[in-house]
Amino acid sequence: MADTAIFDVDGTLVDTNYQHALAWFRAFRRFDITLPIWRIHRAIGMGGDQLVTEVAGEEIESARGHDLREAWTEEFDLMIDEVRPLEGAKDLLEEVKRRGFRLVLASSGKAEHVNRFLELIDGQDVADAWTSSDDVAASKPQPDLVKTALARVSGASAVMIGDSVWDVIAAGKIDVPSIGIRTGGFSTAELEEAGAVAVFESLPGLLADLDDTPLGHPTPRAA
Incomplete structure (x- = not known):
C-alpha cells in the first residue's frame, strides 16, 4: 500500500x-x-x-x-x-485525491512546459505538489525525480503512474511500484517487463479498475 x-x-x-x-x-x-x-x-x-x-x-x-x-x-x-489533455486525466486525478492519496505531478520536462500542461488539467488545483527536471540533477530513467516527488509531500511510500518504460524503471530503482498506461506507445509486455504491476490502455480504463490496483486505498497516515 x-x-x-x-x-x-x-x-x-x-x-x-x-x-x-x-x-x-x-x-x-x-x-x-x-x-x-x-x-x-x-x-x-x-x-x-x-x-x-x-x-x-x-x-x-x-x-x-x-x-x-x-x-x-x-x-x-x-x-x-497543439498539446491537449488525455481523456480522463482530470477525473482520474480528482478520484485519486478523493480517496486520500497525497498527489504529486512529476515530469522530466522543463518547468515552464510543466506549468503550461498543469493549466490544461487544472493540476495546480488538485495536486499537493509538482516537480520538473529543473528540480533534479538527473532525469528519468534515474530515480531522482521520483525521490523528489515523494519528498515534496513527506510521503512514506508511493506508487508511480506513467506511460513509458523509463517511468517504470526509474521508480523500480527505489522500489516504488508502477502502473503503466499505454498512451506512450509502449506495449503491455514491455511495460510489464520493465516492472509495472498493472498496465491499462487508457486513463479511463485505470479509473474504472482503481480498486484492483495499488491506488485502491491509501495507507492510513500517522496521527
Missing part, C-alpha cells in the same frame, strides 16, 4: 509524445544529424540530459548536447499550443 500517488505528466496526463519526438528530430536536423523518428520516440520519457546519449551516442552528447537541448526547446515551443 502507498500514501502517495506520483503521476508522470508528459504522455500520461497530456498528449505530448509525438510533438516531443518531432521537436527532437528537427533539433538534430539543425546539426545535420538525421535519426529515425521511431528511434527518437522510443526514448521519449527520458529527460533531455539522458536522451541525446541514448539516441545519438556519447560523442554527440559531448559535442552538441547543450545546443541540441536548446534547439529542442525552440522547436517544441512552436508546437506547444
